[in-house]
Amino acid sequence: MSDVSDVSESSMFDTVAVANRGEIAVRVIRTLRRMGIRSVAIYSDADAGSAHVREADTAVRVGPAEAARSYLSIPDVVAAAVESGAQAVHPGYGFLSENPAFARACEEAGLVFVGPPASAIEAMGDKIRAKQTVSGAGVPVVPGRSELHGDADIEAAAADIGYPVLLKPSAGGGGKGMRLVESPDELPAAVESARREAMSAFGDDRLLLERFVETPRHIEIQVLADRHGNVIHLGERECSLQRRHQKIVEEAPSALLDEATRARMGASAVEAARAVGYVGAGTVEFIVSAREPQRFYFLEMNTRLQVEHPVTELVTGVDLVEWQLRVAAGERLSLAQHDVRAEGHAVEARVYAEDPARDFVPTGGTVLALAEPSGPHVRVDSGLLEGFTVGSDYDPMLAKVVAWGPDRTAALHRLDRALADTAVLGVTTNIPFLRALLTDADVLAGELDTGLVERKLDALVAEDAAEDAAEEFLIAAALDRLLSLWPSGPVVDPWDVPSGWRLGARAGVTLRLRAGRTEALVLVEGPPSDALVSVDDREPVAASAERDGDDLVVRGEGFGGRYGRYRRYRRARASDGTVWFARQGRAVAVGERPNLLASHAESVEVGPVTSPMPGTVLVVKVAPGDVVSAGAPLLVVEAMKMEYTITAPVDGVVSELHVQAGQQVALDQSLAVVTREEHIA
Incomplete structure (x- = not known):
């Protein structure tokens, strides 16, 4: 690994403020502490x-929960x-x-902005200007149109470029506001939604159009530049595994590139950085066709540290945050291009508060327990703490789990095992989905593209969403409940045994339990040391259970060997009585419901x-009395800076409307009711 510490620290800062939150703030503070620099959180x-x-x-x-009045308030952040x-x-x-205005505000206040000059941020922050700049430096760009004035111009440009096309906000990235449009019929709604989301996220609703590259792979090059004209790159990262145009799993190096293409792409990235007088750590992003990997096109430049920077750090041994600070303090790079060496392979998985089985809608809750x-060779960048509440005010990313091999x-194997050892009780996360993705045959073979997750989504979430997958947790919850009910002590009074006891027979307890979206009647017979558990009408499972601290330990021969003979569950109880159980990266909330004879099935009449998540109603597209078809858009809800369109579940009439635009809503809160026309009085 490369030695980057042989430089003078005479001009290094004494105190650095971190103008961010969550796992990235924790990660920056870690390097500040190692360098002996006092850290300030906002x-x-x-x-x-x-x-x-x-x-x-x-x-x-710096302010209230609302980001616009706290983390995005330039005067308040600078004052802090x-x-x-x-x-x-x-x-x-x-x-x-x-934000170039923030960089300038820091400078005007006598603060050093740890990043590039405002001019470079402006040049690369505007995708239209960025393409013009790098194209002039000889860097290949994706065919497209940027000077678009009105809907008619966008429609003509799309027809000229040819479908499918990508609509992208000019002023920002991170997948926000990006829309894939495959036919002219889809264009008007996509433009409307993209503009609204772009304005919300970046304060600028200008759009550009690009040709959609078939079987695209997303590959980016990490660059590092000092204030003395030295620019190098630290190799590439593959970021093709995405959902909603946002990355989920990243790795370094890419399995696609040969050495010649890697060198050409690195050289192009360096030229793109030089073209704008770049300073600090940045990333030049390219799109590459899996069918023609030797051809690549510039996408954009991120003028900041990237979420996925740890994989580069693990294979090169370079602390990018340290070099951001050193460059900002005026130091020269001590690395030349020939000094950069990559060893081994690193993969990162982003842990989000979201439900992949429900189209990745954001979730939330209080972290009851954490592992x-x-x-x-396992690294965790995390902003989680037990007792912390994950709300809807900010991005749903909670942590990053990274592994080197x-x-x-x-x-890949080490990362899968690390995710199996990760548990966030109290908040639904994407960990089971990540484990399914990492073990997918195409992912293991390195045959990736940005559409892989969408194509395979049903299979990737099938096990976690299936009712059969809930059986394990229903049985664990029933045994846990039995432990709570069963009398303790050396002598057990038969009258203290849970209901169902009778002379010469096993005791039985019937519970109605709900695990995730699965509800079932669970019958538990016998004592915790020798129980039979039946879920609905399935064959009973023989098991024993005991508590070990806060954990539940279950032993048995059931499940057809699927879950093994020994299972340890992390366990935590929420304030509403729900009990969370976690094992092998899965965390499930199990609640006990009244054991009623009435069906809990949805009515066929309404x-x-x-x-589907806590958030804010952005748009209401219907009014009471409107006739709608199943799948017709009713409302748009925003959560964690992403938009979700809520559609009609059946053909019918909007008989009730409970919300209005701008209203905050909770998870599972009633928004409207659509009644079939034949059932309207």
Whole structure:
């Protein structure tokens, strides 16, 4: 690994403010601590007890939970940094990290912005200008149109480029506002939605169009530049595994590129950085066709640290945050291009508060218990703490789990095992989905493209969404409940045994339990040390159960060997009585419901419409009395900076409408009711 510490620290900062939150703030603070630099956290009211506040040497409040009045408020963030005595501000990623006005405000306040000059942010932050700039430097760009004026111009440009096309906001990235349009019929709705989301996320609703590259692979090059004209690259990262145009799993190096293409792409990235006078750490993103990997096109440049930077750090040994700070302090790079060496392979998985089986809608809740993996060559960048509430105010990414191995196969296997050891009880996450993705045959073979997740989504979420998958947790919950009911002590009074006891027979308890979206009647017979558990009409499972601290330990021969003879569940109880169980990366909430004879099935006469996540109603497209068809858009709800269209579940009439635009809604809150016309009185 490369030695990057042989430079003078005479001009290094004493105090640095971190203008961000969550796992990236914790990660930056880690390097500041190692370098002996005092760290300052900023926080909103929602983050007062968060991990990054606890990790920092000091912390300053910047406003309420709403991002626009806290983390995105330039005057408040700059004032907090000045108040703390900081000499520099590290912006992390997201929020103000690519805002040239923030970079200038820092400079005007006498603070060093740990990033590129505002001119470089402006040049690369605007995708239209960025393409023109790098194209002039000889870097290949995707065919497209950027000067678009009105809907008619967009329609003509799309027809000229040819479908499918990508609609993209000019002023931002991260997948927000991006829409794939495959036919002219889809264009008007896509434009409307893309503009609205772009304005919400970036304050700019200008759009551009690009040709959609078939079987596209997303590959980016990490660059590093100092203030003395030295620019190098640290190799590539493959970021083709995405959902909603946002990355899920990233790795370094790419399994696609040969050495010649890797060198050409790296050289193009360096030229793109030079073209705008870039300084600091940045990433040049390219799109590559899996069918023609020797041909690549410039997508955009992210003028900041990337979420996926740890994989580059693990294969090169270079601490990118340290070099951001050193460059900002005026130091020269001590690395030349020929000094950069990549060893082994690294893969990163992003842990999100979301439900992949429900189209990746954001979730939330209070972290009741937390287990994060450790061990050789495993790294966790996390903003989680037990007791912390994950709300809908910010991006749903919670943590990143990263693994290194001597080769790609070893790295993928190590990451899968690390995710199996990860548990976030109290918040539904995408961990089971990530494990399914990492073990997919095409992923293992390195045959990736940005559409893989969408094509295979049903299969990737099938096990986690299936009713059979809930059986294990229903049985665990029933045994856990039996332990709570069963009398303890050396002598057991038969009258204290749970209901169902009778002379000469096993005791039985019937429970109606709900695990995730699966509800069942569970019969438990006998004592915890020798129980039979039946879920609905299935064959009973013989098992024993005991508590080990907060964990539940189950032993038995059931499940057809699927779950093994010994199972340990992490266990935590929520304030509403729900009990969470976690094992092998899956965490499921199990609640006990009244054991009623009435069916819990949905009525065939009405279609209740509920919110799939906590968020804000952006648009209401219908009014009471409107006739709608199944699948017709009713409302648009925003959560964690992403939009979700809520559609009619059945053909009928909007008989009830419970919300209006701008209203905050909770998970599963009733929004409207669609009644079949023949059932309207």
